[in-house]
Amino acid sequence: MSESQDEKVTRRDFMKVAIAGMGGTIAVAIGIPAIGYIIGPASQQETNAWIRLGAISKVELNTPTLFKATIDTQTGWINTQEDVSAYVMTENGQDFVAMSNVCTHLGCRIRWIADLEGFYCPCHNGVFAKDGTVKAGPPPRPLDRFETKVENGILFIKRG
Ligand code: FES
The missing domain is CATH 1.20.5 (Single alpha-helices involved in coiled-coils or other helix-helix interfaces)
Known part of the structure; x- marks a missing residue:
């Protein structure tokens, strides 16, 4: 070679x-x-399963308190941010109920009206009681609820 x-x-x-x-x-x-x-x-x-809302000390007894949070959602390569709001109620300062602020009729935002002792939906005059049950108008079901947990004085919610 x-x-x-x-x-x-x-x-x-x-x-x-x-x-x-x-x-x-x-x-x-x-x-x-x-x-x-x-x-x-x-x-x-x-x-992202549990959403951090904030300190439970912000919730007044027997008065729905609005919390807002922004969550990041990753879908493949796309990262989006979503705003989530919930009204939180407690009667004893220990047990918390978190309700969606989205009307169950056609999805408008409801708001707490203290004089009405209920949540009011401006779109079609829907009214929900303090516990989220329907009092008047066209909503077909109560307000949706979130699962809740408290850790070190911070309230978290989970969507169903
Ligand atoms: S969307 Fe709320 S009553 Fe219609």
Whole structure:
């Protein structure tokens, strides 16, 4: 075998290794984001399961108190922010009820009217009692409720 044939074999081997290396790099560059895309939303939902509302000390006894929170939602590569609001009630300072502020008729925002002793929906004059049951108007069911938990004086809610 001549010296020039040895050199050709060496270059060929080098090219094989270089191409295999580039292929591996491309596979990793595509594969890692693809795996993140597939499992990312599932892990994000887990961390967003409980929504932090705020200190329970803000809730007055027997008076619905409005809390607002912004939650981040990851869907694939798209990150969106969503505003969530809830009226929180307590009769004893220990047990808390959190209700959606979205009317069950057509989705307008309700608001607490102290003089009315109820929640009022301005869209079609729907009225809900303090506990969220329907008092008047077209809403077909009570206000939706959230699951609640308190940790170190902070109230969290979870959507059903
Ligand atoms: S949307 Fe509330 S009463 Fe119609």
